[in-house]
Amino acid sequence: MNLTSLTTKDWHARAAAVRYETRHFIDGQYVDSVAHGRFTVVNPATGKPLCEVSAGTAADIDAAVASAKRSFASRVWSRKAPRERMAIMAAYSRLLEDNNEKFSLLDTLCMGKPITDMVTIDVPAAARNFAYFGELIDKMDGQVTATAADAFHYILREPLGVVGCIVPWNYPLLMAAWKVAPALAAGNSVVLKPAEQSPLSGLLMAQLFVEAGGPPGVFNVVNGLGETAGAALALHNDVAKIAFTGSTEIGKQMLIYAGQSNMKRVALECGGKTPQIFLADLPDLDTAVTYAINGIFGNMGEVCNAGSRLLLDRPIAKEFLARFIERGKDMYRAGDPLDPTINLGPLVTASHRTRVLSYITRGKSEGARLEFGGGSPDMPGSFVNPTLFSGVNNRMTIAQEEIFGPVAAAIEVDGLAEALSIANDSIYGLAASVWTRDLSTAHKTVRDLEAGVIWVNCFDHGDMTQPFGGYKQSGQGRDKCVESLLSYTQTKSAWIHLG
Ligand code: NAD
Numbered sequence: 001m002n003l004t005s006l007t008t009k010d011w012h013a014r015a016a017a018v019r020y021e022t023r024h025f026i027d028g029q030y031v032d033s034v035a036h037g038r039f040t041v042v043n044p045a046t047g048k049p050l051c052e053v054s055a056g057t058a059a060d061i062d063a064a065v066a067s068a069k070r071s072f073a074s075r076v077w078s079r080k081a082p083r084e085r086m087a088i089m090a091a092y093s094r095l096l097e098d099n100n101e102k103f104s105l106l107d108t109l110c111m112g113k114p115i116t117d118m119v120t121i122d123v124p125a126a127a128r129n130f131a132y133f134g135e136l137i138d139k140m141d142g143q144v145t146a147t148a149a150d151a152f153h154y155i156l157r158e159p160l161g162v163v164g165c166i167v168p169w170n171y172p173l174l175m176a177a178w179k180v181a182p183a184l185a186a187g188n189s190v191v192l193k194p195a196e197q198s199p200l201s202g203l204l205m206a207q208l209f210v211e212a213g214g215p216p217g218v219f220n221v222v223n224g225l226g227e228t229a230g231a232a233l234a235l236h237n238d239v240a241k242i243a244f245t246g247s248t249e250i251g252k253q254m255l256i257y258a259g260q261s262n263m264k265r266v267a268l269e270c271g272g273k274t275p276q277i278f279l280a281d282l283p284d285l286d287t288a289v290t291y292a293i294n295g296i297f298g299n300m301g302e303v304c305n306a307g308s309r310l311l312l313d314r315p316i317a318k319e320f321l322a323r324f325i326e327r328g329k330d331m332y333r334a335g336d337p338l339d340p341t342i343n344l345g346p347l348v349t350a351s352h353r354t355r356v357l358s359y360i361t362r363g364k365s366e367g368a369r370l371e372f373g374g375g376s377p378d379m380p381g382s383f384v385n386p387t388l389f390s391g392v393n394n395r396m397t398i399a400q401e402e403i404f405g406p407v408a409a410a411i412e413v414d415g416l417a418e419a420l421s422i423a424n425d426s427i428y429g430l431a432a433s434v435w436t437r438d439l440s441t442a443h444k445t446v447r448d449l450e451a452g453v454i455w456v457n458c459f460d461h462g463d464m465t466q467p468f469g470g471y472k473q474s475g476q477g478r479d480k481c482v483e484s485l486l487s488y489t490q491t492k493s494a495w496i497h498l499g
Helices: 008-016 058-074 082-098 100-111 115-135 172-185 200-211 226-234 248-260 285-301 314-328 350-365 415-424 439-448 481-486
Strands: 024-026 029-031 038-043 048-054 151-159 162-166 189-193 219-221 241-245 265-269 275-278 309-313 369-372 387-390 407-413 431-435 453-456 489-497
Touching (some): 008 100, 024 058, 024 200, 058 189, 058 219, 082 115, 082 172, 082 200, 100 115, 100 200, 115 172, 162 172, 162 226, 172 189, 172 241, 172 481, 189 200, 189 226, 226 248, 248 265, 275 285, 275 415, 285 407, 285 431, 309 415, 314 369, 314 387, 350 369, 350 407, 407 415, 415 439, 431 439, 439 453
Parallel strands (some): 162 189, 162 241, 189 219, 275 431, 309 407
Antiparallel strands (some): 024 029, 024 219, 038 048, 151 489, 369 387
């Protein structure tokens, strides 16, 4: 079935037929919450309730962690022959793709992402994560070191045990895949806590792992609010690592939880305020403007590395802005996220829309010039129009704080030195880009930018080999890539005296 040929009517018919599984997935089975609590998920495109989901508490987290601990202790997964685990991961990756329609519907209905983005971006990328990390399983070597003749020393690489994954709502399936895939590939057992706004795709993910041949108990999911289920997982003494993606504020909380409990490892992928530097000698203005528009308005700006600060070299600033305004106003069409032709869905919740609109008010009151957008379209749902501010200076709130919505801030600069100093003047350091024709300028800028991911003459390009993660308060640790896989392992050194 070619999902890209479905019409809005087809998608609505399929959405109406979805049967939501809303219980936790523990030890290979769906189970209710111990306390039988539930919370409501609202479809942000309609403002209407979608379903009621089991609200996990510490008791449910205890049950899921116990299941993960049992499966890890039994070695049913970690000691399975690498080839067998690789075969399961490969089959699982294919199963995720085969279930593209279901995953696309679940995430779109919960958080408003345009269905075409789910079908063509999120689901294939999630499946690729499991394929990539599965392929690495028999390539993770230990080491034998050089020693004197009376000793033999080798270093084993072993899984950590139970890994807790806490993820956000902006790419529910994909952000879970970034954590769960390397954790499983390294031989760990997992407890996933999805965001309360998008709790459904994680459940299907765990169910399919068992269908692909993964042992029950190795991949568990508990839904619930952050301050209850999330906190219980991060504070659990039987959890060896928390892999977190979310806001910087809650990321800091994860470090506190680790200190208050068992000193577990913590990996953090947090917020960003990505600068894009457009120098006067950039290769092609039109291409650069297209990337700039997509870089901030794609996924409604609900992207950790959204290119929210446009640093425009003065000689090209006027023309850049004119083209951005001309095309950026209409390139994103708001509407029903189940309409495969729209590319701007609602923001995740009504309260998030209020927050984004309050930043727009702040931008105006601090003296930035509103070029277009600035409000909501006249339709139900928590939409915000794509918005551009010019005349921004980097001390303004809209240049410093993560808005997590479709709001761009254009800042004029005099040359590379000023661009760099403004780019780095941020508590964040997730990503950055530079546009220039000059090879030396490009390489020097890469070195001088304080960010974990740098793009030159492009934006948001990459593949599974690319480490993704931040400098400064954008976090610590990297997703995707071999480094990520190794971060779900620990080394054991065996020193043998040969007598
Ligand atoms: P959030 O921090 O509010 O929530 C993230 C997760 O943490 C959710 O599952 C939530 O339930 C849980 N949580 C919330 N409070 C908690 C607490 N007190 N204890 C334990 N768990 C708790 O973030 P969000 O609003 O869901 O997501 C948006 C944020 O995620 C943005 O800041 C964005 O930049 C960031 N993000 C970063 C990346 C990256 O790779 N760097 C990727 C995607 C999103």
